[in-house]
Amino acid sequence: MREGLKYLKNLKEFNMVHNGMSGSLNSLGLAHLTNLKSLDLSDNQINTSLSSLGLVNLTNLKRLDLSENQIANARGLVSLKDLKALNLGDNEMNGSLSSSGICELMALVELDLMHNNFGGQVPQCLTNFTYLKVLVLSSNQLNGTMPSAFTQMKSLEYLDVQENNFEGKYSLSSWANHSKLQAFALSSRNNTFQVENENWFPAFQLKALKLTHCNLHAIPSFLLYQYDLLSLDLSHNKLVGTFPSWLLVNNTNLRGMYLVNNSFSGTLKLPNTKHDSNVVLDVSHNNFSGQLPKNISKIFSNSLELLSMSGNSFEGNLPLSMGEMKALRWVDFSNNHFSGELPGDFLIGCFLLEFLNLSNNNFHGQIFPQYMNHPRLLFIYLNNNSFSGKIGRGLQNSMSLVVLDISNNKVSGQVLNWIGNFSNLVFLLMSKNLLEGNILVQLSKLSSLTVLDVSKNRLTGPITSFNFSFIKELFMQKNAFTGPIPKSLFRSSELLMLNLRDNQFLGSIPNLINKHSSLRVLL
Numbered sequence: 001m002r003e004g005l006k007y008l009k010n011l012k013e014f015n016m017v018h019n020g021m022s023g024s025l026n027s028l029g030l031a032h033l034t035n036l037k038s039l040d041l042s043d044n045q046i047n048t049s050l051s052s053l054g055l056v057n058l059t060n061l062k063r064l065d066l067s068e069n070q071i072a073n074a075r076g077l078v079s080l081k082d083l084k085a086l087n088l089g090d091n092e093m094n095g096s097l098s099s100s101g102i103c104e105l106m107a108l109v110e111l112d113l114m115h116n117n118f119g120g121q122v123p124q125c126l127t128n129f130t131y132l133k134v135l136v137l138s139s140n141q142l143n144g145t146m147p148s149a150f151t152q153m154k155s156l157e158y159l160d161v162q163e164n165n166f167e168g169k170y171s172l173s174s175w176a177n178h179s180k181l182q183a184f185a186l187s188s189r190n191n192t193f194q195v196e197n198e199n200w201f202p203a204f205q206l207k208a209l210k211l212t213h214c215n216l217h218a219i220p221s222f223l224l225y226q227y228d229l230l231s232l233d234l235s236h237n238k239l240v241g242t243f244p245s246w247l248l249v250n251n252t253n254l255r256g257m258y259l260v261n262n263s264f265s266g267t268l269k270l271p272n273t274k275h276d277s278n279v280v281l282d283v284s285h286n287n288f289s290g291q292l293p294k295n296i297s298k299i300f301s302n303s304l305e306l307l308s309m310s311g312n313s314f315e316g317n318l319p320l321s322m323g324e325m326k327a328l329r330w331v332d333f334s335n336n337h338f339s340g341e342l343p344g345d346f347l348i349g350c351f352l353l354e355f356l357n358l359s360n361n362n363f364h365g366q367i368f369p370q371y372m373n374h375p376r377l378l379f380i381y382l383n384n385n386s387f388s389g390k391i392g393r394g395l396q397n398s399m400s401l402v403v404l405d406i407s408n409n410k411v412s413g414q415v416l417n418w419i420g421n422f423s424n425l426v427f428l429l430m431s432k433n434l435l436e437g438n439i440l441v442q443l444s445k446l447s448s449l450t451v452l453d454v455s456k457n458r459l460t461g462p463i464t465s466f467n468f469s470f471i472k473e474l475f476m477q478k479n480a481f482t483g484p485i486p487k488s489l490f491r492s493s494e495l496l497m498l499n500l501r502d503n504q505f506l507g508s509i510p511n512l513i514n515k516h517s518s519l520r521v522l523l
Contacts, residue, residue, distance in 0.1 A: 030053055030054040030055065031054030031056070031057040032057075033058065034058065036060065036061055038061075038062060038063040039065070040065040041065065041066055041069070042067045042068050042069070043067070043069075044069055046066065046071055047070035048071075049072075049073070049075070049076060050066075050071065050074065050075065050076030053076075055076055055077065055079075055080065056079045057079075059079060059081070059082065061080050062083065062084045062085065063083075063085040064077075064080070064083060064085070064086050064087070065085075066087065066088055066091070067087045067088060067091070068089070068090040068091075069090075069091050070091065070092050071088065071091040071092065071093060072091075072092050072093060072094070073093055073094075073100065074088055074093060074100040074101055074102055077101055077102075077104075078101045078104045078105075080105065081106075081107060082107055083105050083107060084107060084131075085109060085111075086105065086108060087110075087112040088116070089115050090114070090116075091115075092116070092117065093113070093116040093117060093118060094116070094117040094118065095118065095120075096118065096119060096121075096123070097113075097122065097123050098123035098125060100118070103125035103126075103128070106131075107131060108131065108132055109131050109132060109133050109134070110132075110133065111129075111134065111135050111136070113137055113140065114137065114139050114160070115138070115139045117141055118137070118141060118142060119140070119141040119142065120143065121142065121144035121145075121147065122137070122146075122149060122150075122161075126149045126150070126153060127149045127152045127153065129153060130153075132153055133155055133156060134157065135150075135153075135156060135158070135160070135161075136158075136160040138163050138185065139164075140163075140164055141165055143164070143165040143166065143190075144168075145166065145167065146161075146166050146168075146170040151174045151178055154178065156178070156181060157181060157183070158183045159181070159183070159184050160183070160185040161186055162185045162186055162187040162212065163188075163189065165190050167188070167190045167192045167193050168192065168193065168194075169194050170186075170193070170196065172197075172198070173200040175202065175204070178203060179204055180204065182205075182207045183208040183209075184206065184208070185208075185211075186211055187210070187211070187236075189213070191215075193213075193214065194215040194216075195215065195220075197216065197217065197218050197220050198221070199221050200221070201222070201225060202222045205226060205227065205228045206228065207228060207229065207231070208231040209229065211234055211237070212233055212234070212235045212236045212237070213236045213237070215238060216234065216238065216239055217239070217240070219234065219239060219244055224246075226250065226251065227250050229251040229253075229254050230254060230255050231254075232251075232257050232258070233258040234259055235258045236260065236261045237261075237262055238262065239259070239262040239264060240263045241264060242265070242267075242269065243266070243268050243283070243288070245269055245270055246271075248271050248275055249271045249273060252273075252275070252276075253277050254275075254277060255277050255279055256279070257282070259286065260284050261285040262285075264283065264287060264288060265286070265287040265289070266290075267288070267289065267290035267291075268283070268309075268314075270293050270296060270299050272299075273299070274298065274299055274301075275304075276302065276303050277303055278303055278305055279300060279303045279304045281300075282308040283308070283309055284308045284309060284312070284332065285310065285311035285312070286311070287313065288313065288314060289313040289314065289315065290315065290316075291314065291315060291316035291317070292309075292316075292318065293319075294319050296325075300325055300327075301324055302325075302326055302327055303327055304327055305327050306328075307332070308330070308331075309332065309333055310357065311336075312336055313336060314333070314337065315337040315338060316338065316339065316340070318333070318340070318343070320343050320345075322346075322347055323346065323349045323350060324349055325347075325349070326349050326350065328353055329352050329355065330353075330354065330355040331347070331350075331356050332355070332357040333361065334360050335360045335361075336361055338362065338363060339361070339362040339364070340364070340365075341363070341364060341366065342363065342365065342366070342369050345369070346369050347372070347374070348372070350374065351374070352376055353374045353377055354376050356374075356377065357379070357381040358381065359381040359382060359384050360383070360384045362386060363382070363385040363386065364385070364388060365388065365389070366394075367387035367389065367391060367394075367409065367411055368392040368394030368395050369392065369394050372398075373397050374397065374398050375399070375400070376400060377395075377400065377401060378400055378402045380395075382405065383407040383409070383429065384408045384409075385409055387406070387409040388410040388412065389411070390411070390412060391406075391411060391415060391416060396418055399421055399422060399423070399424075401422050402424055402425065402426050402427070403427040404425060404427070404428050404429070405427070406433065407429045407430060407431040407453065409432070410434060411433040411434060411435060412435065413434075413435070413436060414435070414436055414439075415430075415437070415439050415443075419443070420442045420444065420446065421445070422446060423448065425448060425449055426448055426449065426451070428443070428446070428451070428453070429451070430453065430454050431456050431457070431475065432455070432457075433456075434457065434458060435457040435458060436457075436459065436460070438459065438462075440461070440463055440465065440466040443466065444465060447470060450470060450473070451472060451473040452471055452476075453473075453475040454476055455475040455477045456478045457478075457479055458480060459476075459479040459480065461481065461482060461483075462482055463483065464484065466486075468495065469492060469494065472494050472495060472496045473495075473496055474498050475499045476499065476500055476503065477501040477503070478502040479502075481500075481503040481504065482503075482505065483505065484505065484506065485505050486510075490517065490519070491517075492517070493516045493518060495517070495519050496518055496519065496521070497519075497520065498522050498523065499523040500523065
């Protein structure tokens with residue numbers, strides 16, 4: 001490789017992404033590529049010093065990507081004075097930014113240092129980066145107060161400093177005269193950090209704002225003057241009051257609104273105007289109450305993709321019109337006080353639905369309405385409700401299921417044969433119901449099944465005909481299974497947990513536990 005590169009002196013771009021190369025990179029001979037302008041060595045296993053890669057001679061280099069490696073420091077880059085874009089994210093760098101040599105690269109337009117271990121305060125030298133548009137310092141160990149250096153970087157458009165250890169108080173009004181900022185992300189692992197809310201008028205129009213874990217007590221007032229937001233995340237603060245529907249009214253192109261883990265209360269009052277942008281709405285873990293607004297399908301009929309309202313106090317029936325929300329992919333209504341039966345045409349028009357969680361509510365009646373038709377459904381959680389009756393045919397078209405959880409209900413009867421067609425099923429949880437018969441006949445085709453819990457039912461018959469080779473966790477306690485315990489259970493190298501208590505097995509306990517067995521719990 002090294003000899004070959006000697007003859008490529010005029011090469012302008014060189015990419016070696018995800019090749020799994022590490023030590024052999026030392027001998028690549030990159031030093032010969034003096035005209036190189038773009039170099040991408042991301043997603044390898046480079047754990048050597050940068051100087052040994054021969055980068056010092058690449059003085060014409062404009063773009064350098066060394067992300068997703070194992071590089072411990074950034075020294076060796078100081079000669080790259082013309083570098084415009086540098087990505088050192090997802091490495092093992094530590095120490096302070098000021099001692100890393102980054103301060104010498106003042107021609108940078110883009111700098112990404114995310115997911116490292118840089119500590120100390122943000123250096124004041126960043127004020128010299130007059131061309132910098134993108135700065136990503138997220139997921140490091142930076143501490144101290146939020147520096148004023150950021151607001152002095154007048155060319156900055158994108159700033160991501162979330163998941164650091166900033167402390168003290170920080171005023172957003174310091175950005176008042178900054179006209180180019182389009183995206184800003186800030187959070188701190190330090191509980192003493194607080195973003196203050198002041199009345200001020202911004203000179204910028206943001207596309208994305210993320211202020212999480214900032215001890216906000218009110219929605220920042222400057223948002224009253226923002227009209228171009230595409231994404232807004234104010235999760236994990238101490239926000240109170242009613243649902244801020246005005247944010248949807250002001251920002252008609254808003255695609256993502258995250259208000260997770262706050263203290264919003266009252267009913268969820270949505271605006272009357274239709275919202276056509278593809279939307280994620282997540283208001284989980286607040287104190288919202290009352291029924292879901294009946295106009296939710298009219299507002300988001302063709303746009304809402306993710307709707308999460310878990311961990312609130314919503315109650316009553318689900319709106320019949322939810323089946324008109326054709327873009328829905330993810331629905332999470334778990335841990336509320338919803339009740340009533342699922343409509344016969346429940347979510348009938350949501351053909352893109354992949355995730356449905358109605359667990360920990362008060363639903364009752366037929367567990368799978370007959371007209372459910374969700375061919376792309378992957379995850380369904382209906383556990384901890386009061387569903388009853390026999391398992392209907394509503395899931396018959398959901399052959400891509402990976403997780404099915406109907407545990408802790410009042411479902412009765414036998415499991416229909418078509419459940420054996422769920423070839424992708426990994427988790428099947430049906431405990432604490434009134435199921436009868438020998439369920440294992442139907443499940444013997446499920447070669448991907450990893451966790452099976454049919455405990456606390458009324459199941460009967462032998463278990464000798466079931467294929468246990470892929471099962472890791474098996475819970476069959478408190479049924480009426482009979483016959484011998486199959487020797488294949490104890491020969492499995494996959495099985496971690498086995499619970500067969502309180503059944504009617506007979507014969508001897510097999511003593512043929514395989515030496516390669518991974519069994520950790522045996523009851």
